[in-house]
Amino acid sequence: MKKLILISLIIALSVCKNFAQTEPCYFDNYQRQHKAQVEKAEKIISDAIRNTPVYKKAASGSVKIIPVVVHVIHNGGTENISDAQIQSQITVLNEDFRKITGTNGDGNGVDTEIEFCLAKKTPDGQCTNGIVRIQSSLSNHLTYQRAQLKNLSYWDNTRYLNMYIVKTINGSSGILGYSSYPGGPPDEDGIVLRHDYFGRIGTAAASLGRTTTHEIGHWFGLYHTFNGGCGVDTCSDGDYVCDTPPAINPNYGCPTINSCSNDFPNVNDQVQNYLDYSDDACKSMFSDGQKSRMHASLTSLRYDIWQQWNIDSTGCDSGFVASACNVIADFTSNAQNICIGNSVLFTNKTLNNPLTFQWYFTGGTPATSTALNPTVTYNTLGTYAVKLVATGSSGSDSIIQSTYINVTTPPVGQALPFFEGFETSVFPPNGITIDNPDAGITWERDTVAVQYAGTGSAKINNLINTNYGQSDAMLLPRFDFTTFTGTPYLNFKWAYAKSDINYSDELIVLVSSDCGVNWTQKFYRTGTAMTTGPTQTTPYIPDTNTVWKTANVSLSTYSTSTNVLIKIVNVTDGGNNLYIDNINLGAIPTGIEDQDGTDHSVLLFPNPANTSFTIEYQLQKSEIVSYEIMDVTGRKIVLSEAGKQPIGIHKVAIQTTGFAVGMYYVKMKIGEQIMTKKILINK
Numbered sequence: 160m161k162k163l164i165l166i167s168l169i170i171a172l173s174v175c176k177n178f179a180q181t182e183p184c185y186f187d188n189y190q191r192q193h194k195a196q197v198e199k200a201e202k203i204i205s206d207a208i209r210n211t212p213v214y215k216k217a218a219s220g221s222v223k224i225i226p227v228v229v230h231v232i233h234n235g236g237t238e239n240i241s242d243a244q245i246q247s248q249i250t251v252l253n254e255d256f257r258k259i260t261g262t263n264g265d266g267n268g269v270d271t272e273i274e275f276c277l278a279k280k281t282p283d284g285q286c287t288n289g290i291v292r293i294q295s296s297l298s299n300h301l302t303y304q305r306a307q308l309k310n311l312s313y314w315d316n317t318r319y320l321n322m323y324i325v326k327t328i329n330g331s332s333g334i335l336g337y338s339s340y341p342g343g344p345p346d347e348d349g350i351v352l353r354h355d356y357f358g359r360i361g362t363a364a365a366s367l368g369r370t371t372t373h374e375i376g377h378w379f380g381l382y383h384t385f386n387g388g389c390g391v392d393t394c395s396d397g398d399y400v401c402d403t404p405p406a407i408n409p410n411y412g413c414p415t416i417n418s419c420s421n422d423f424p425n426v427n428d429q430v431q432n433y434l435d436y437s438d439d440a441c442k443s444m445f446s447d448g449q450k451s452r453m454h455a456s457l458t459s460l461r462y463d464i465w466q467q468w469n470i471d472s473t474g475c476d477s478g479f480v481a482s483a484c485n486v487i488a489d490f491t492s493n494a495q496n497i498c499i500g501n502s503v504l505f506t507n508k509t510l511n512n513p514l515t516f517q518w519y520f521t522g523g524t525p526a527t528s529t530a531l532n533p534t535v536t537y538n539t540l541g542t543y544a545v546k547l548v549a550t551g552s553s554g555s556d557s558i559i560q561s562t563y564i565n566v567t568t569p570p571v572g573q574a575l576p577f578f579e580g581f582e583t584s585v586f587p588p589n590g591i592t593i594d595n596p597d598a599g600i601t602w603e604r605d606t607v608a609v610q611y612a613g614t615g616s617a618k619i620n621n622l623i624n625t626n627y628g629q630s631d632a633m634l635l636p637r638f639d640f641t642t643f644t645g646t647p648y649l650n651f652k653w654a655y656a657k658s659d660i661n662y663s664d665e666l667i668v669l670v671s672s673d674c675g676v677n678w679t680q681k682f683y684r685t686g687t688a689m690t691t692g693p694t695q696t697t698p699y700i701p702d703t704n705t706v707w708k709t710a711n712v713s714l715s716t717y718s719t720s721t722n723v724l725i726k727i728v729n730v731t732d733g734g735n736n737l738y739i740d741n742i743n744l745g746a747i748p749t750g751i752e753d754q755d756g757t758d759h760s761v762l763l764f765p766n767p768a769n770t771s772f773t774i775e776y777q778l779q780k781s782e783i784v785s786y787e788i789m790d791v792t793g794r795k796i797v798l799s800e801a802g803k804q805p806i807g808i809h810k811v812a813i814q815t816t817g818f819a820v821g822m823y824y825v826k827m828k829i830g831e832q833i834m835t836k837k838i839l840i841n842k
Contacts, residue, residue, distance in 0.1 A: 196340070196342050196343050197342075199342055200340060200341045200343075200380065200456075200460060201380075201399070203341075203342070203459050204341070204452060204455045204456050204459060205399065206459075207455035207459045208452065221272060221454075222272045222273070222274060223272065223273050224274050224275075224276055224465060224470050224475050225273065225274070225275050225320050225464060225465060226276055226277075226278045226289075226318065226319050226320065226464065226470070226474075226475045227249065227275050227289060227319065227320045228277075228278050228289050228290075228291065228314045228319045229277070229289060229290050229291070229322045229324060230291045230293065230308070230312045230313075230321065230322065230323045230324065231245075231290065231291065231293070231324045231354075232295055232297055232298045232308060232312075232323055232325050233292065233293070233294055233324075233326065233354075234294060234295065234296055234326065235294055236298075236326065237354070238298055238324070238325065238326035238354040238362070239292065240354050240357065240362055240363075241361050242288065243361070244358040244361035244362065244363060245277070245290060245324075245358060246277070247359050247360045247361075247363075247368065248357050248358035248359070248363075248368050249275050249277055251264075251359060251367070251368030251369070251371070251372065252275045252368075252372060252375065253274055255372045255433065255443075255445075256271045256273045256372070257270050257271070257273075257274060258270040258271075258444075263367060263443060264443060266442075266443025266444035267444050268431075268432075268443070268444025268445045268446055268447075268449075269444075269446065269450050271449075271450045271453060271454075272454075273379075273453060273457075275320070276289075276470075276475035277289030277290070278314075278319060278473045278475065279473065279475065279481055280472060280473050281314070281487065282314050282315050282319075284472065285484075285510075286482065286484035286487075286511070287474075287487070287510055287511060288481075288484060291510060293311050293312055293506060293507070293508055294506075294531055294532055295311055295506060295532075297311060298325050298326040298327075299325070299327050299330070300323075300325040300326075300327065300328050300329075300351060301328075301329055302334075305347050306346065306347060308323050308325075308351065309346045310491065311491065311506060311508070312508060313346060316345050316349065317345070317461075317463045318463060318464055318473060319464070319473065320349060320350075320375075320378065320464070321348065321349030321350075322349060322350050322352065322371075323349065324352055324353075324354050324357050325351060325352070325353060325354065326353070334353075335352065335353050335356045336350060336353060336370050336371070336373075336374045337350065337351055338351075338374035338375065338378045340377060340380065341379070341456050341459075341460035341461060350371070350375065350378060352370060352371055352374065353370075356368075356371070357370075357371060367439035367442075368439070369433060369439040369442045370439075372433045372442070373433050373442075376433055376434050376445070376449070377434075379452070379453040379456050379461075380453065380456035380460070381434050381449055381453065382397075382399065382400075383409065383434050383435070384398055384400075384404075384405075384406055384428075384429055384432050384434045384435045385397075385398075385405075385407065385408055385409050388407045389405045389406075389407050389420075389421055390405055390421070393421065398434070400446060400448035400449055400451075400452060402446045402447055402448040403429050403432060403434075403446050403449065404419065404426050404427065405418075405419040405421060406418050406435070407419055409435060409436035410430045410435050410437045411436055411438070412437065412438055412441075413437055413438055413441035414430060414437075415427060416428050429444075429446070431443045432444055432445070432449075434449070484510070484553070485511065485553040485554045485555075485556060486509055486511045486512070486513045486549045486553070486554070486555065487510040487549075487556055488509050488513075488547050488548065488549040488556040488557050488558040489507075489508040489509055489510065489547075489558060490505055490547050490558070491506050491508055492504060492505045492506065492563075492564075493506075493676060493677065494676040495563060495564055495565060496565045497537060497564065497565070497566055497567075497673070497674060497676055498566070498568070498569035498673065498674035498722065499537065499540055499566050499568055500537075501536070501674055501676055502535060502537075502673070503534070503535050503536075503564060503676070504532065504533075504534050505532060505534070505545070506532050507532055507549075509549040509556075511551060511553075512551055512552070513549040513550065514550055514551055514552065515529065515549070515550045516529055516530070516531065516548070516549050517529060517548040517550075518530070518533055518545070518546070518548075519544075519545070519546040519547075519548075520533075520535045520543070520564075521543040521544045521545070522537055522541055522543035522564070523536065523543065523564070537564060537566045539566065540566050540568060542562050542564065542565045542566070543562075543564040543565075543566070544559060544561045544562065544563060544564075545559070545563040545564060546558070546559040546560075547559075569637070569674050569722045570637055570722075571637075571722075572636075572637040572638045572639035572640075572721055573636055573638055574638075574639055574643075575639075575640065575642055575643035575744060575745025576744060576745035577589075577635070577638065577742070577743070577745060578741075578743050578744070579591065579741075580615070580740060580741050580742075581610075581615035581740065582613045582614060582615050583615075584604075586603065586617075587633065590635070591633055591635055592633075592634045593633060594630075594631065594632040594633075594634055594726070595631050596629065596630070596631075599624065599629070600619065600620055600623060600624035600631075600731070601619060602617050602619050602631060602633050602729070603618055603619070603620075604616075604618070605617070605738065607700060608654070608700045608701040608702075608738055609702050609703055609705060610701070610738075610740050611707045611741055612740065612741055613740075615740075616738045616739060617633060617738065617739040617740070618737065618738050618739075619729045619731075619737050621664045621729070621731045621733060621734045621735055621736065621737060622699075622733070622734070622735045624731045624733065628730065628731070628732070629730070629731050630728050630729070630730050631728070631729050632727065632728045633726070633727045634724065634725070634726050635725040635726075635727075635742070637722055638723045638725070638744065638745075639720075639721045639722070639723075640714070640717050640718055640719070640721070640723050640745075641718070641719060641720070643718075645745075646713070646715050646718070647714040647715065647718060647744070647745050648711060648713055648714060648745070649668065649681075649682075649710070649711075649714055649725060649742075649743075649744050650709065650712070650741075650742075650743040650744075650762075651709075651710050651727070651739055651740070651741055651742040651743065652709055652710075653666060653684075653689075653691070653707065653737065653738060653740075654701040654705050654708070654737075654738040654740075655689050655691055655699070655708075655735065655736070655738070656690055656691065656692035656693060656694060656695055656699035656735045657690055657694045657695075657734050657735055658694065658695065658696050658733065658735045659733075659734075660694050662733055662734055663685045663686045663689060663690075663732060663734055664685070664731050664732045664733075664734035664735075664737060665683070665684070665689070665728075665729070665730035665732070666682075666683070666684040666685070666689055666727075666728070666729060667680060667683050667684075667727075667729075667730065668680070668681045668682035668683075668710065668712055668725065668726065668728070669681070669725070669726040670717065670723065670724070670725050671724040672717055672720040672722065672723050672724075674724070678726070681712050681713075681714070682710055682712045684708075684710075687779075688779075689708075691705060691706055691707060692735075695735065698735065699735040701738060706777065706806070706808055707808075708777060709762060709777060711761075711762065714744075727739060727742070761774070761775070761776045761777075761827055761829075761834055762774075762775040763825060763838050766838055766839060767838075767839040767840065768841070769815070769840075769842055770816070770842070771813060771814050771815055772813050772815065772838060773810050773811065773813070774786065774811040774813060774825060774827070775808065775809070775810045776808075776809055776827065776829065777809070778804055778806050778807060778809065778829070779806065780806060781803055781804065781806060782803070782804060782829050782830040783801050783802065783803050783804075783829075783830060784802065784803075784804045784827070784828065784829050785799050785801035785802070785828045786799050786826060787799065787825075787826050788813070788823055788824070788825050788826075789823065789824045789826065790819075790821065790822075790823055796818065796823065799811075801828070815840050819840070820841060821839075822837060822838070822839055823838050823839075823840060824836070825837075
């Protein structure tokens with residue numbers, strides 16, 4: 160179902176990991192997760208090569224120029240690379256793609272007759288150096304946030320190759336960059352790269368700039384040279400290029416190796432090819448067949464970008480004379496429709512090296528600011544204008560949006576507690592709404608599985624959902640947490656299985672207290688920590704042997720909030736069915752902790768307790784378990800002997816005869832992990 164490769168970042172991600180010899184490039188994931196898009200694009204490219212004689216042998220003398228815009232997403236650190244470092248990468252690309260004599264790109268391959276040019280005109284024809292600088296925390300990039308980069312800055316992908324430079328990708332994962340594939344979503348088209356692998360000077364002084372060459376190869380429609388392993392036919396499978404010898408696996412370093420013998424003549428792996436994982440120092444070529452694929456992609460799926468009218472309108476024609484550019488004021492924000500009393504973060508997008516800023520916020524606090532990216536609070540209902548004046552060395556520019564911010568009164572949140580077990584035939588029930596952005600596979604009511612309780616549960620079918628990376632959410636009603644006197648918790652049960660050991664969907668809980676402007680992740684599960692059933696390619700259906708897992712999420716930080724939104728989110732990766740049951744909010748026993756970060760779920764109930772209470776805990780593997788109950792002075796009231804317990808849910812009944820009224824602590828030791836819970840005895 161998904162052995163092709165591809166994601167969703169929703170683009171065709173080709174992400175390369177530093178020094179790792181397992182999936183150093185994310186393109187295989189992208190291919191799998193955007194399987195339908197990649198297959199559609201592949202047919203178009205293949206048809207162009209097969210049906211157009213010029214591609215039997217790539218034509219000469221038809222150099223195609225690609226206008227480029229570089230979006231530097233930084234947070235004030237060294238990742239805000241210099242113009243010179245950016246230009247060094249453009250130089251490397253032209254050396255590699257044009258096989259410039261005397262450069263590192265002058266290997267045994269061909270001149271692809273493709274060149275790259277930093278744009279000199281913006282989409283609306285204004286002067287630019289082709290570099291956009293934006294300060295944002297999104298510089299620490301997570302691949303699922305690809306669309307958020309577009310919201311910060313994006314130029315028409317039919318006219319420009321969008322390159323995004325960031326500080327990190329997926330934390331310390333080692334990912335160096337990734338690329339989209341032709342035919343993917345337009346607003347996610349382009350490449351994302353780490354600053355220290357972009358260019359060959361400055362922060363990338365240890366790099367030769369070949370990571371960008373590799374990723375742009377994917378952007379043109381090239382696969383890895385080892386795609387599909389040795390395969391059967393060196394032309395019709397693998398990387399679909401006849402003159403790149405098949406390779407059973409990616410190559411690292413600069414080895415001399417012949418990993419496949421089904422090519423004729425039988426030659427060594429082409430470790431010099433930019434689309435292998437070999438070191439930058441030994442990469443030096445594109446093959447003639449790869450050139451044919453790139454030109455087929457340009458004449459079918461990326462046609463407008465290299466047309467002369469676009470070269471002229473982007474300032475990349477040979478006769479264009481560049482001049483000093485004045486600043487071009489521009490901004491964006493994280494919201495335009497907000498609730499009264501909430502704040503908006505404004506992000507500066509001014510072009511051409513601005514020096515100072517003057518903001519004006521009608522109806523906002525502060526009313527003016529000289530900050531780069533100010534945060535403004537709106538305490539009065541109405542619709543308000545925002546103005547920015549930016550000044551550079553060549554003058555000033557201003558922009559005003561007259562009806563930019565709309566401030567309204569939030570609906571009243573409902574009182575706690577809240578419970579939903581999906582027992583009625585109405586779905587979604589009880590004020591829950593479904594967020595289904597792609598209008599495809601999403602949450603539904605299920606009565607076939609053996610539920611945690613009752614006869615119904617909520618289910619999403621990831622097994623048949625091929626829109627990998629898609630987020631579908633159950634949005635709970637708005638809540639007023641001040642109506643609850645205890646510590647608010649979200650508690651629910653889930654059951655899930657994978658369809659393949661290598662792939663897993665994601666289960667996330669997001670919370671907002673500012674009418675949905677900002678969301679905080681409070682719970683996350685994927686992989687082994689998410690699974691409750693065996694890996695299977697058939698639909699996963701919980702049965703009487705299913706061990707449902709428990710999410711216990713502390714929401715104590717929202718105790719004083721009168722308008723709280725909660726999302727239970729599924730992110731599909733083509734796994735299997737995910738079930739949710741017994742959503743319980745507010746009326747959760749005092750002292751249950753947020754269990755995110757551990758596989759053990761410990762629950763005390765009822766709480767407060769009268770004559771007895773139950774300790775419930777769940778084991779994902781056989782563990783040695785012990786517990787003790789102490790009063791507020793630390794005196795031990797109950798002490799168990801340590802014993803090894805099997806996988807599953809365990810319940811221990813505690814009689815409170817002899818307990819005085821008051822607070823007690825239950826200290827659980829499961830394996831090497833110790834958790835302490837509070838229980839109130841109120842006879």
